[in-house]
Amino acid sequence: MATRRIERRLRPTSRAIGLVVVGVLLAAAAVVFGRGELLALGGFLVALPLVAFVLRLIWRPRLEAVRTIYPTTLAVGDRMRVVTEVRNRSLIALEPSSYLDLLPGAEPSSIGGVLPAIGSRLNRNEDKRRRRVAYGVDSMRRGVHEVGPLFFDNADGLGLTRRVLKIGEATEVEVWPRVAELPAMSVPSGKSGGEVEAGVAQSGDSDDVLTRDYRRGDPLRRIHWRATAHAGELRVRQEEHHAEDTSVVILDTSGTAAAEEPKAPLTLVDLMNEQAAPAHAIDAEFELAVSLAASVLARFHRFGYETELFETHAGLDGDTESTRTPSEEALESVMRRLMLTQPDSTAGERREACAEVVDDISRVARTPVVYVHRNLAGDGLTAIRSLSAMAAPALALIVSAKPVPRATLTSFTDAGWNVAVYSPARAKPFTPLLELEATA
Template identity: 25%
Template sequence: MSWLPQYFFRPRGWLLIAAGLAAVALAQLLGRRDLLVMAVFLITLPLLASAGLHLFKPGFTVRRSFSPAFVETGTTATVTVDVHGSTPGGARARIIEVLPAHLVDVPSFDYPNSVTPRGLLSRYSYVLRPSRRGLFTIGPLTAKFSDPFDVALLRRDLDRGDVLTVAPAAVPLPEISLTGGRGQDGSRSTRQQASPSDDDVMTREYRYGDPLRRVHWPATARQGKLMVRAEESVTTPEAALVLDQRLRAYGGSDKTAPKSGALVTTPAFEWAVTAAVSVAAHLLERSYTLRVLDHQGRPAFLTSRSAPEADREDFAGQPGAIAIAQSLAALDLSGGLEDVPAPPLADTLADKLIQTRRRGPVIAITGVLTEADAMVLSAAIEAAEGAFAFLVSNHPADVAEPLNILRRAGWQAVAVRPATALLEAWLAVDLPSPLTTVAARHPRHGEGAVRGSRP
């Protein structure tokens, strides 16, 4: 009986109403009062059952939890739903969890649980595997209630749903020299002997096994016993990450306008986001203090709906890596959808990088740059020990001149397509040749993979 409408009444209810209407017609035709009484009963029963369901709506408390609290794309999350309530008259319910459209497997459950006593807590769990980043509303939990006679139907949302944060997954990156190869591990964490003057030296008494090169002879002479320098001071390495967020720079158009609640993004920007979270994780794992800026020199996550601290720009350690990943989860492209070119990179970006004088590398991940944009970035090399740029474009040839400007200024820059493997681009930017351009391994439309050669 799936052809019967599933609104207000169950199939049995619709059949009772139809039988009641038929009994009314027969009562009038045959003049039988008993048929009329039966007709009234058949029609009234579903109506009263429906009114009872709407009048005595059962109360519910729904608690939904995610494990882990936020997930990366391509990984799994376990959703646990606790439903506590009562159903008058012994009615049961069919519960359906409403999910975003790209999560096609919609879970459904019977309430109460067959293993749980009626009126007590019923617990359900299922697994999600999100394939894209963003903030997704999981729920609401929708229930279909029926009366004890199974003739009426009531649909209810038991809650408003909960938001699941899906962050972009970081790609593990190998070591490369981020400071011109001066450091042994590419990090250039500058070790300074704390011996410019006696006032700058911290000493302690000699211990068995201390190397003789650390003996501090002036302090030894003063104390009358062998003294050595305390631990050498280590300068914390610093770096800056610039993430371009201009809509038109990443090939955005009027067709990029999202549906309600969706992200404003393009395939090129998704590549940039993955690169940003991967580079950030790579640097923070190596004890860098990382500053993350947007194309205007502002904190990069000011417009992100998922950022725990939108105005934060400095990150360090594992908590910093988690905060960056969470902030990138719902980062949109900025700029209007009108048919105008992308706004230029702000001069304040270069000014901010120069003024801070950070002793470390600068990594820029951008869309299509103009020559003026490239000049703005070129100025920032004054404040960096190493400068690296990834220009994401569907047609790398379109950014040939900006690439040359950056390279002449001392940047190690490559152009990539959205289909380019991040690992390939990361290794290419480390090549000593300034003429390297990376394309996808499997170019489309007959285009060959463009790869510069060493002169």
Template identity: 30%
Template sequence: MQAWRRLTPRGRIVLVFGLLVVLFGILFTSRDLIWLGAFACVVAIGALLMVSWPVKGLRHERRLAVTSVPVGTEFGVAINLTSSGGGLPRLLHFEDVVPPSMGIRPRFALSGGVPSKGYRVGYRLEGVQRGRFRIGPLLVRSLDPFGLARNDMAFVTTTEIAVTPRIFELGGLRAGSSGLSAEARTANAGLVGQDDVLVREYRRGDDVRRVHWRSTARVGELMVRREEQSWQPSTRLLVDNRACAHAGTGPQSSFEWAVSAAASAGLALLAEGSTLELADADGLTFSPDSDRSIRRTQLLHELTDITLTSAESLAAGLFAAGEERRPSSSVLAVLGQLTDVDLATLIEATPRSGSAHALLLDVGTFAGSRQGSAQAHYAMELANRGWQVSLATASTSVPNAWAALREVSGVLAT
């Protein structure tokens, strides 16, 4: 049965034809018909044996020009083929498996097998959809010269490519309006003394030797030194990844807009020296690291892998379990469709001495609807509670929304 499957339609016709001619030759005692039918059968069986013969020492190596690319960027793939032996002459068809979103599978053929000096072929793909994808395995089809039989084989190795969010060059948020720049963070660190000591309110059971009298005199309440090391005020970057808060499909969806905006904004904040925390609707993703370059790489990795979640609240991303919220921390939120409960959660999370910025999406426009008034209402409510808000639609680019957020005092629709 396996041998029958390896025959092409042409090969099956030749084999069946040969058997029928042999049968008629026997019935009519015609030696010529028997010889003709036998020759046809031998040709079909010989083709089957030829393609079933192993390809000696066939190896391949796939190389990618890069290991990760932003959405919408092309990248090159090179395949090097080598073979340690000649083997029988045959036609080899190669096909490299690629993700459907990256285009058509590249195909090429070699007549007579792989040359002794090897063979190199290259092709280009485009990262259209964010995520991690695997290229391969390489499929090999062995054909005889007459196209009567085929034998399909496959290598097992694959190569990973990460398609990161689309990145836009964004400027830093102004210190006067955002409090996210280095100068503003220093000014906002109201509970950090000249000796760079981190303090908190006194709790019953605290050792009185930890009382920080300078902060106590300034605040008017008993303050004690924290046991942990001193910290720098940080910015929490919140990405709204709730499935119920987004609309649209594919790269043009509101969620992909939000991920791209979060990645671009996060890199802009890191570039100006901010200490960054990343959170989504499921909670805190990662906290600051001592090596800024690692934080930059980790930010892109996390936002490459982020997916929609079934969570319905933003509370986990704004208030991590067991976390004591730092009074001078700032919040930058990229938000989808809000509800009254979300509004109350965001208002509660407004930093006491830090800044609060929000890129708010009019999600309905990403599904083809007209611009609604619900999101504009929530944007105005947040602005009235001290947030700086930029309201964006499907036609708003990330740089334009960010520029509006940098300039706005209150809320601005873009």
């Protein structure tokens, strides 16, 4: 259904319309009763809104905005700081106005407010010719978003006319999936292949450890200060493993079981954004599944594994290519892929590619395989379960807001999978509801 957008052009307020109506009635009464003072008063009431409207048409405020955002790349749940400086370049001052910085997914209370009057460019006081809008948000959704433009709901001093002013341009920000520490996930150290390139902290003590260069995202508690002082750059403790070790993560991108995805409630941001697509409610299960996949990849990468991400469904172009990240590189590319990935639609636009995924993984030596499961069923799920024969270990993370049937759990454990169940309905969604060991 088409949304009625907020009018932005200059328009009279209900007060102005009321004055015109009263003025016309007074003029009519003056003619009937022959009272000249009523005619003068009626003419004044009619002329006042008209003059105000014409003057506002002639003198339009000229504002410019400079926006600073930190950071421009963040994860779901991180706090983003936005500071916008607004300057008045016109000859007339701007009355106090309510503002809204367009930011989908944020609460209007955190991105809107009332800005004091801004002096004209003739004002000698620099501080009165500019105002600052600053706020922080931590409710950004996964994906690529645009912050801005800034909107002002501006009315004249008498409240007879109002217009919505669009100030500045949009700034793009990237919101990556949330990465959390997953408890009790077993990661083997590997038994074959050449050792990963790592430095040994020769401190002269008996507690020599393997170290490597510091990477963005490494916790400060893992910094090895003696090795850092010796090397002249930050070094962190490196768990011993082997460079040829590869870890595989498979994300279930099958569509939701619901017949129709519910629409999100209409917000003020939706009304202001005339180019917005129809809003959809967040698929909490899929968002948690993506975050689990990102968290597992980050954990493997922290241990020095080469990581590889597969999805159970091909892209819209039919591509089934995985995203491989060597241990010495950052996870930027795979995080961007997870930032943009979406579940298959009810129309089945994405082709199921489980057989191709299994074929690709089967060419790799025994390796840790983590499968994040949601709604996949049938032959595709059977193919994925068969990977336990070539995995060491095989771990299935099942995401469901509802109780998982016992048959589903046993189908994994009997096939040789360790199982952990997660629910987005919990206060701590990254803590498993249930953990089961493989029985095969």
